[in-house]
Amino acid sequence: MIQTNLKQLVEYAKAYCMLPKADEYYTFNRLLLLLNLDDCGADEPIPSVEGMTGPDAVLEPILAYAVEKGIIDEGQTEAFSSRLMDTVSLRPSQVQAVFEEKKASLGLKAATDWFHDYCEKTDYVKRSAIEKNLRWDAKGEKADLVITVNLSKPEVDNKKSAAMLHKKPSGYPSCVICRQNEGFTGHGTVRDTLRTIDVTLDGTPFFWQFSPYAYYYQHAIIINTEHTPMIVNTTALRRLMDFVDQYPHYFIGSNAALPRIGGSLLVHDHYQGGLEQMPMHRADYRTVLSAPDAKVKVGILEWYNSVVRFESDDREAILATAARMIEAWKDYNNAALGILSESAGEKHNSCSPVVRRTETGYIIDLILRNNRTDETYPDGIFHAHPEYHNIKKESIGLIEAMGLYILPARLNRQLFKEAAAYLCGKPYDGDALAEDMQVHREMIELLLSRHGNSLTPEEAEAAVRSRINEVCDAILKNTAVFDENTGSEVFRAFVVSCL
Ligand SMILES: [Zn+2]
Structure with missing residues (x-):
C-alpha cells in the first residue's frame, strides 16, 4: 500500500538524509499531502532500507502511484521525485551547519566527502544515472x-x-547557476534538493555545489554569489x-x-x-x-x-x-x-x-x-x-x-549501436543513411574499409572506440594555439x- 512506501521513504531519510526522529510524523504527513492522502494506511511491515546507495528503489513505487492516480504526468517524475526528496532532506542552513560541524570535528576532507555523499543520497547528484554513463x-x-x-x-x-x-x-533567477536556484522549481527547473556551501574568495562571497551531471568524481562548481x-x-x-x-x-x-x-x-x-x-x-x-x-x-x-x-x-x-x-x-x-x-x-x-x-x-x-x-x-x-x-x-x-x-549521449546509439551494426554485416548504403546518421558517413566508411563487415559485436565496439580515441587525440591537437612543430x-x- 502506498502509505507503506511513504513510511519506507521516511526510514530511508532517517538512515541516509539525517532526518531527525523528531520530524518523523511531520515529514510523513507532508508526504501524504503531496500524494493527496489523509490517512496513514494499514499497519504493514516496512521494507528494509539497509545497504541502499540511493533512493531509486524507494521512489519507484511512489512515482508509479502518482502517475497512476493522475497526480503527475509521466514526464514529471523527475520533478516529483525531487520534491519528495526535498521533503525528507535537511534545509540549506542545516546542511551548511552539518558541513561546518564535520569540518571542525573530522576535518575538511571528511566534510566534503560527507557533503558529496549527502547530495547522492538525496539524489541531487544522480549517482544511478552517472553509473550508466560510458567511460573508458x-x-x-x-x-x-x-x-x-x-x-x-x-x-x-x-x-x-x-x-x-x-x-x-x-526573469528569475537570472541564470541556471544563480544561488536563487536553491529550491527553485519554476520553468521546468528541478532544484528542490540543491544545497550549497559558502566560501569567500579574495574577499568576495562565493558558494559551491556539486554538479548533478558529475563529469568526474566530486565535480564541484564554485560560483560567484553575484550574477556577473x-x-x-x-x-x-x-x-x-x-x-x-x-x-x-x-x-x-x-x-x-x-x-x-x-x-x-x-x-x-x-x-x-x-x-x-x-x-x-x-x-x-x-x-x-x-x-x-x-x-x-x-x-x-x-x-x-x-x-x-x-x-x-x-x-x-x-x-x-x-x-x-x-x-x-x-x-x-x-x-x-x-x-x-x-x-x-x-x-x-x-x-x-x-x-x-x-x-x-x-x-x-x-x-x-x-x-x-x-x-x-x-x-x-x-x-x-x-x-x-x-x-x-x-x-x-x-x-x-x-x-x-x-561526449554527447547521441553517440551511444548512433555509433555503438547503428554504426557498429554495419561492421557486423548489416547491409550498408551511404545514401540511405538516416538524416542524423549522415554526419557519421565518413567515419562508417573509414571503419568499413579498415575492418570489413564481419566483426563480432565486441570487435565492432572496440573498432568504434578506437576511432573515437583517435579523434579525441586529434581534437586536442586542433586546440593548440602554438603548433607543436611549427610554433x-x-x-x-x-x-x-x-x-
Ligand atoms: Zn546567474
Whole structure:
C-alpha cells in the first residue's frame, strides 16, 4: 500500500538524509499531502532500507502511484521525485551547519566527502544515472585520455551560448547557476534538493555545489554569489588560489571567458573543481624555461594543446608570474600562426587557469586559447576541425582541454549501436543513411574499409572506440594555439618574454 512506501521513504531519510526522529510524523504527513492522502494506511511491515546507495528503489513505487492516480504526468517524475526528496532532506542552513560541524570535528576532507555523499543520497547528484554513463581510458599519443559519453546532460549549441553572453539578465533567477536556484522549481527547473556551501574568495562571497551531471568524481562548481560575467584575470587567479588554500585536496580551474573555447555559461562567473586527477595533471614538462634558481619554475607542458606550468612554494611570486602571462596573452599576436588577439572589435585570446595545492606550494597550469574563426573554420580555428564534428562539435572547455572528454549521449546509439551494426554485416548504403546518421558517413566508411563487415559485436565496439580515441587525440591537437612543430620556438619566446 502506498502509505507503506511513504513510511519506507521516511526510514530511508532517517538512515541516509539525517532526518531527525523528531520530524518523523511531520515529514510523513507532508508526504501524504503531496500524494493527496489523509490517512496513514494499514499497519504493514516496512521494507528494509539497509545497504541502499540511493533512493531509486524507494521512489519507484511512489512515482508509479502518482502517475497512476493522475497526480503527475509521466514526464514529471523527475520533478516529483525531487520534491519528495526535498521533503525528507535537511534545509540549506542545516546542511551548511552539518558541513561546518564535520569540518571542525573530522576535518575538511571528511566534510566534503560527507557533503558529496549527502547530495547522492538525496539524489541531487544522480549517482544511478552517472553509473550508466560510458567511460573508458584511451591510450593517446601523449597521454591516457579519459573518454565519457554522458547520458544525463543535453548538448549545448555554441552559437546559443554566445548569444546568451550578450543577453541582459531577465526573469528569475537570472541564470541556471544563480544561488536563487536553491529550491527553485519554476520553468521546468528541478532544484528542490540543491544545497550549497559558502566560501569567500579574495574577499568576495562565493558558494559551491556539486554538479548533478558529475563529469568526474566530486565535480564541484564554485560560483560567484553575484550574477556577473565570467572573467579570467589576476583577481580570478587570486580567487582560485584562495580556494585551494581552503580546499587543498581539490583542483580548481576556470573556463576561458570567451564563446567557443569555454563553458556553456559565460554570463555568470564560476569555476569548476573536483577530487579527480585529470590526464593533464599527470603530464610532465616538455621544456623548463625558468632559471634554475628562480622562485617560480616555469615551463611548457608535454601536452596536446599549449599549456604553461608554474610551480612554486611562494604564493605571491607564482601569482605575479602567472598573472603576467595571463595579461600578456590577452594581447599576443602572431599572424604566421593565425593567432590574432582581436578582429572586428572582438577579443580572441583567453586562457584557462587551473590551480592545485601541493605538499609545499602551488601548481598553476595556464591553457592558452584563441577563439577566432575564419572561412575554413567557421566554428573556430583552434577548435575541433570539421572532419571531427560528428564526434564533438561543442566547445572544448576546461575539462576536455585537460584530457577528460564529455561526449554527447547521441553517440551511444548512433555509433555503438547503428554504426557498429554495419561492421557486423548489416547491409550498408551511404545514401540511405538516416538524416542524423549522415554526419557519421565518413567515419562508417573509414571503419568499413579498415575492418570489413564481419566483426563480432565486441570487435565492432572496440573498432568504434578506437576511432573515437583517435579523434579525441586529434581534437586536442586542433586546440593548440602554438603548433607543436611549427610554433614551438615562438611559444618558447612568448613564455620567456613573460618571465
Ligand atoms: Zn546567474
